[in-house]
Amino acid sequence: MNQRTFNTKPADDLTPASAAKRDAIIKAAARVFMASGYGAASMDQIASEAGVSKQTVYSHFGAKDALFEAIIHGKCQALTGRDGVTSNRTEDPEIVLFDTASSFLRMVLAPESITLYRTILAVCVRFPELASAFYRSGPRKACDRLAVYLESIHGQSELDFSNATASAELFFAMLRGDLYTRCLLALHDNTDEDEVTQHARDIVQAFLRQHRHI
Amino acid sequence: MNQRTFNTKPADDLTPASAAKRDAIIKAAARVFMASGYGAASMDQIASEAGVSKQTVYSHFGAKDALFEAIIHGKCQALTGRDGVTSNRTEDPEIVLFDTASSFLRMVLAPESITLYRTILAVCVRFPELASAFYRSGPRKACDRLAVYLESIHGQSELDFSNATASAELFFAMLRGDLYTRCLLALHDNTDEDEVTQHARDIVQAFLRQHRHI
DNA sequence: GTCTATAAAAGGATAGAC
């Protein structure tokens, strides 16, 4: 570990050539870390794929763990930025929930998301901050956004969302289901798009039935 | 990888001293692999903790990956053997489901189960058979057992389990919920026993309400 | 900042004696 602080984003006080190299290092490191995990990734391979010398990598990031943290943090922030989990319109809740379910499943079942999650799980004890950052910018964020929506429609159509956060957590847990476990374990060669859509439809129905008090 | 086949269980055609060493190797390897994962675990450390020489480890298991596979397969078989997921009595379904939920959560949230799952996820691409074996002896087994029970009570108390397997998968997915994600990510220092019990109670209620057609 | 060369250490696997 190095005592200096290294920026994740290309700094403006670098020469264009240096910033370009820094960018190449980040891209290469992301590829290598995602492909091999933290332990099996080598600084040699990262430098090679970035087209720079190993010493340049160390000049920019100081140590392997600092580079790894920068990459993972970047990936987590990219996660947060993505598609809104709820299309917050005054539409039929069933439609809004189905859209939410579809985009959520597409996101979490994407190979890059699966790989990122596996990579973090493999090192979450050694890098607790990374695990926390992932949770906040991923699962937690999705739940919070959905909870806000559920609260906004509480009472409509005889729907009871008096505990919106718990309901949101349940919604995503149901969505993941057994399918997510199988994908995490790499038991599928390809994820069937129709199966996913049908699954989202079923879960939305079950979720609505569950929260419709009679 | 070695071309020979190595037994997982202590063979009877070994001298007692040899069988004891084999057992020590298995115990030490389990500890080291679970503590460090496949990549970071070293054959030196395993030999050292087992109190034998490294060559003895190689004599028994041939290669690092073969030893790893033997350890993981052993852990998976131990998983299967454990507590019945359903207490298949002619009791109130609510009680049976609550018992099932409680023992399931206790099992999957146990630190050893979490560690095993993380270890397998980290190598599931390189060892597809291990991932498959884990899935069959863990999540799949639990679902199948519960599905059998659900089918047996289909129609009772106005409960609809016409798709028992899907219902069983949903039940366990709901049970895992956000709590399981947080535990996987090592975000908890200790799992609150009362929180788990209350969670199981809530999920059973939601599950029953969901399958009670009106 | 960047590169080449190198230090220093760790790990998987094997040879040879008993």
Added chain:
DNA sequence: GTCTATCCTTTTATAGAC
């Protein structure tokens, strides 16, 4: 089968020249 000693490769990190 078991042990000691060793080979060979890979890896993190740094030194020194430009």
